[in-house]
Amino acid sequence: MSEKTTVEKPWTGRFTEPTNAFVEAFTASVGFDQRMYRQDIHGSIAHARMLAHVGVLTTAERDAIITGLNDILAEIESGAFQWSIALEDVHMNIEKRLTDRIGDAGKKLHTGRSRNDQVATDVRLYLRDEIDAIAAELKRLQTALIDLAEREADTIMPGFTHLQTAQPITFGHHMLAWNEMLQRDAERLIDCRKRVNTMPLGSAALAGTTYPIDREFTARELGFERICGNSLDGVSDRDFAIEFTAWASILLMHMSRFSEELILWSSQQFAFVDISDAFCTGSSIMPQKKNPDVPELVRGKSGRVIGHLMSLITLMKSQPLAYNKDNQEDKEPLFDTIDTVKGCLRVYADMMGCTDQPDGTRKCHISVKKDNMREAARRGFSTATDLADYLVRKGVPFRDAHEIVGKAVALGVKTQRDLSEMKLEELQQFSAAIDADVFDVLTLEGSVAARNHLGGTAPEQVRAAAKAARARLAG
Numbered sequence: 001m002s003e004k005t006t007v008e009k010p011w012t013g014r015f016t017e018p019t020n021a022f023v024e025a026f027t028a029s030v031g032f033d034q035r036m037y038r039q040d041i042h043g044s045i046a047h048a049r050m051l052a053h054v055g056v057l058t059t060a061e062r063d064a065i066i067t068g069l070n071d072i073l074a075e076i077e078s079g080a081f082q083w084s085i086a087l088e089d090v091h092m093n094i095e096k097r098l099t100d101r102i103g104d105a106g107k108k109l110h111t112g113r114s115r116n117d118q119v120a121t122d123v124r125l126y127l128r129d130e131i132d133a134i135a136a137e138l139k140r141l142q143t144a145l146i147d148l149a150e151r152e153a154d155t156i157m158p159g160f161t162h163l164q165t166a167q168p169i170t171f172g173h174h175m176l177a178w179n180e181m182l183q184r185d186a187e188r189l190i191d192c193r194k195r196v197n198t199m200p201l202g203s204a205a206l207a208g209t210t211y212p213i214d215r216e217f218t219a220r221e222l223g224f225e226r227i228c229g230n231s232l233d234g235v236s237d238r239d240f241a242i243e244f245t246a247w248a249s250i251l252l253m254h255m256s257r258f259s260e261e262l263i264l265w266s267s268q269q270f271a272f273v274d275i276s277d278a279f280c281t282g283s284s285i286m287p288q289k290k291n292p293d294v295p296e297l298v299r300g301k302s303g304r305v306i307g308h309l310m311s312l313i314t315l316m317k318s319q320p321l322a323y324n325k326d327n328q329e330d331k332e333p334l335f336d337t338i339d340t341v342k343g344c345l346r347v348y349a350d351m352m353g354c355t356d357q358p359d360g361t362r363k364c365h366i367s368v369k370k371d372n373m374r375e376a377a378r379r380g381f382s383t384a385t386d387l388a389d390y391l392v393r394k395g396v397p398f399r400d401a402h403e404i405v406g407k408a409v410a411l412g413v414k415t416q417r418d419l420s421e422m423k424l425e426e427l428q429q430f431s432a433a434i435d436a437d438v439f440d441v442l443t444l445e446g447s448v449a450a451r452n453h454l455g456g457t458a459p460e461q462v463r464a465a466a467k468a469a470r471a472r473l474a475g
């Protein structure tokens with residue numbers, strides 16, 4: 001990027017002194033807003049078309065502007081474009097280049113608009129495109145989770161409350177719990193997109209413009225579904241960016257929960273899953289180590305995104321109407337949120353899914369250690385509630401049943417045996433209501449299969465829920 005201060009700025013008419021060199025660099029945003037060049041050019045083309053449509057530009061001027069802007073687009077994409085800090089931002093860099101290329105027609109492009117409505121339009125268009133890319137990645141991750149849930153619909157693991165073994169569940173059910181969180185995120189993102197997809201262009205600097213603009217025309221050109229209804233709000237509103245970052249914070253909060261579980265499950269102490277080598281790294285000193293870096297990093301990145309939400313909400317707090325330069329600070333937190341979310345979703349969709357190998361086989365990157373999970377479920381008295389429910393079915397009030405089973409568990413703790421390993425006579429000393437059929441409910445399979453209702457953990461329900469989730473994704 002050129003650091004020269006000799007480039008003529010478009011606003012120097014009332015100035016007699018050049019800008020201080022450090023102030024020039026300090027106030028410039030081109031270093032980070034140039035990534036919106038495509039949206040800036042599309043916005044300008046739509047604006048020029050609208051100006052010609054209402055008779056403010058001639059068709060020849062419009063066409064010169066459109067050709068010039070498309071040439072600049074190609075120049076930027078080929079890497080030939082020279083960005084200049086002296087020209088402050090993406091908007092003035094492109095406008096200046098247009099004027100250099102096409103002369104006076106280029107100078108007319110800014111008629112009836114301001115950088116204030118221009119930047120607000122660019123950010124919304126940029127975010128709208130990124131939301132669509134993010135929604136696609138989110139769907140890929142959801143698909144991977146649903147596939148995994150179907151593959152492991154019968155796989156038994158301990159379910160936890162307080163991180164203590166609670167009741168047996170199926171691994172598929174656990175994966176679908178993650179998918180529920182993501183499904184809510186997907187729905188929230190669709191809703192957020194509506195407010196992002198609202199057009200500020202036409203608000204001009206703050207009060208609107210004296211030209212006979214046709215905002216519906218421009219909105220149609222740019223695919224905006226609504227138009228900002230107040231010019232003061234149009235140039236100053238950044239709620240949409242805050243809302244997206246809040247959305248991202250909830251998503252990353254969810255992903256940090258998945259991460260925490262994967263990290264625990266892949267530890268030697270749990271040994272429930274193995275994450276394939278492609279998604280882990282080693283230690284430079286301890287040769288035996290295989291670390292779950294991907295989930296750890298995603299867990300860490302949640303802090304970064306939540307930090308961006310705090311930045312943006314604090315940036316807007318107490319700002320008077322209308323545009324203030326403070327708003328230039330919206331971009332870096334927003335862009336980093338977008339990049340972070342996209343990266344986290346991409347790596348998770350790959351890691352939770354399967355990929356075709358060069359040798360023609362298919363490799364799934366999360367392998368489930370069924371025996372270990374089953375053993376962990378068996379060890380933790382996870383069928384104690386099933387025994388209590390059994391007693392209730394035999395006519396024992398639930399509170400008494402709870403007490404009876406508690407005593408049986410105490411014996412198990414003392415003698416280091418699960419309830420299913422006790423003799424019938426041993427169990428019967430706690431309640432005469434216990435018969436030989438008790439062992440059916442003390443099995444892990446019996447326990448999960450019994451929770452056979454909408455939202456329950458029974459393999460049959462997991463398969464049905466996976467099917468419904470898949471249909472919802474397709475729909």
Ligand code: ARG
Pocket residue numbers: 029033088089115116119323325327328329
């Ligand atoms: N670079 C500026 C921003 O990001 C563009 C708008 C500048 N407007 C102004 N009146 N200085 O907010």
